[in-house]
Amino acid sequence: MRLDVVGKNILRVDALSKVTGKALYPEDIYMENMLYGKTLRSKVPHAYIRVDTSKAERIDGVIKIFTHKDVPKNEYGVVLKDHEVFCSQKVRRIGDPIAFVVAKDLKTCHLALENIRVEYEEIEGVFDPIEAMKDDAPKVHGDSNIIYHFKIRKGDIKEGFKNSHVIVENTYKTHMVDHAFLQPESGVSFIDEEGRITVIVATQYPHYDREEIASALNMPEESVRVINANVGGAFGGREDISLQIHLALATKELNRPVKTVYSREESFIAHAKRHPMIMKYKTGADRDGKLLALEAEIIGDSGAYASWAMNVLRKSGVHASGPYEIPNVKVDSIAVYTNNPFTGAMRGFGATQVPIAYEQQMDILAEKLGLDPISIRLKNMFRKGSVTATGQVLTESVPLQECLERVVERMDFPRREEAY
């Protein structure tokens, strides 16, 4: 087989335009007759709202202020349609979109935002996912805050723990993380030469965006076009809708190009974060360090919207036992709504958080058994033919042992036996 790309250094096709400053990100596009749009966002995490735009509408240069009343189908979301394009009755997080001002320039947009009256009737919120799982917790959506519960049951953990020589039990917590891609969200919408509502945006999912815009605007997908410009970093943070529907709606109604650029602050409050997780782990091993049982409960804070919660928590669950073969496993991973910023995709998609727990457990087990951290891993790690916690038989290459051995060699990792 002739390989043209694999193993070779290939120059990026877009590198030239980027080193010369010619690469266009959506905010670099200026169109004739273009208007500017700005989003009004919730200042409180949980409240019923009443919105009065009349004063702002009278400001010279304000073209229109969009609210939920203007959206044909006021919902979207990558898996569950639990977001509203504009909140109609209640806000569920700080940063929830309430209205979209379109004006002749940015200064007028800002002035209009200050003149929209939002009456917040605050309601009790819930910010701790463990509290949120309780029956009497305030509800973010519907009548339960539990979005998803993934289970793995393999073998018999009771038996496994009974036969264990050591058992280590700990709870680990990770925090929320923002992608902080360098280019804040931006987009320009216009009507193209074939009459299609067109949105130029920096996105990870142009095809999904099109579906969501068409659905919210109640239009056939063929009448909507999404053009992906250069994307200034994303890392998962551009998987959910941000300004796409707002822009498309404005252009459809006003028949003019509209541009929106988020500030860094707005970017932070607008898009998803990495799920903070609370991971309760109980791991048992025999005298030689062979793993016998794992019981894990992983609770992921999804914030006010589900986004990819099911997919992320499923991935955490599947990866909960790490790259180790364990005969008896019980895993529960649960995604929960709270009134925190919503969480979604971010590099690793749920696989990033769990190693904090399972690797720490390995180190503690090793210490209790008087083993070094390398040998305990070598004793338990996946090899060709291993069966994972979900029952998958690994039949293809599993070069983990080779990898670890090379790392140990290059790091000159002191074996415990030698170090002490």
Place this chain on the structure above:
Amino acid sequence: MVKIDLLVNGKKHSLEVEEDMRLIDLLREKLGLTGVKEGCSEGECGACTVIMDGEVVNSCLVMAFQAHESNIITIEGLDGEGSLHPLQQAFIDAGAVQCGYCTPGMILSAKALLDKNPNPTEEEIREGISGNLCRCTGYNKIVEAINRAKGV
């Protein structure tokens, strides 16, 4: 309105600007130099870096009127007739460009560094780009690119 005269990428401009206009807005909105990027608007990220009278500045923190009688270089002013600046070529060759949003500012910081110190050590290179954030590359390839360009 204030009247200002300035040199941008070797070209003279006389303009009327609003008192509250920032240099970045002047460059992007009035002169169409959209290679100047805005990542934070508060001097943290360096995406808006331009060279002003030989020094790197964050154009989001400089007011347009402060640029009166100054000499500004943006990324658009770096490549000559059909040829790239050695730094631009090195960024391409070393794989130092990913999303590209930090790239114009990075290259300008590197240029300002090499103009003053043609043979910087790795540490001096890292110091020279310490005001520019990159979220994609992990910096190593950027440092490598500047290292490659320094001899050229």
